[in-house]
Amino acid sequence: MDKTCSVNKTLSRISKKWALLILRELNDNGKKRFSVLVKEMKGISPRTLTKRLRELEKIGLISRKKFNEIPPRVEYELTKKGKELIKIVNYIELWTKKFKVK
Numbered sequence: 001m002d003k004t005c006s007v008n009k010t011l012s013r014i015s016k017k018w019a020l021l022i023l024r025e026l027n028d029n030g031k032k033r034f035s036v037l038v039k040e041m042k043g044i045s046p047r048t049l050t051k052r053l054r055e056l057e058k059i060g061l062i063s064r065k066k067f068n069e070i071p072p073r074v075e076y077e078l079t080k081k082g083k084e085l086i087k088i089v090n091y092i093e094l095w096t097k098k099f100k101v102k
Helices: 004-012 019-029 036-040 045-057 080-098
Strands: 062-067 073-079
Touching: 004 019, 019 036, 019 045, 019 062, 019 073, 019 080, 036 045, 045 062, 045 073, 073 080
Parallel strands: none
Antiparallel strands: 062 073
16 A cells, blocks of 8 residues: 555554544543543553544644643543544444454
């Protein structure tokens, strides 16, 4: 596949470990604080979560809102672009169930 193909670029960005799980968590539960994401996503380190959140924000799939409070509070949520991607992921899940793909 051509390295400049838009599908290839997209897949390389969202196929990193934890990326789709973070998107699904935000889709299922709306806005989330960083500390809540760490607690609810068993097995992910804070460092990895930070890295994935930054990557997903950079490509416009999630938004980050920082509140000027003490202690600092940051919330993440899906953007319109992220919500559209989740629809595709959900369709793929239905497809795998329909055709019993393992």
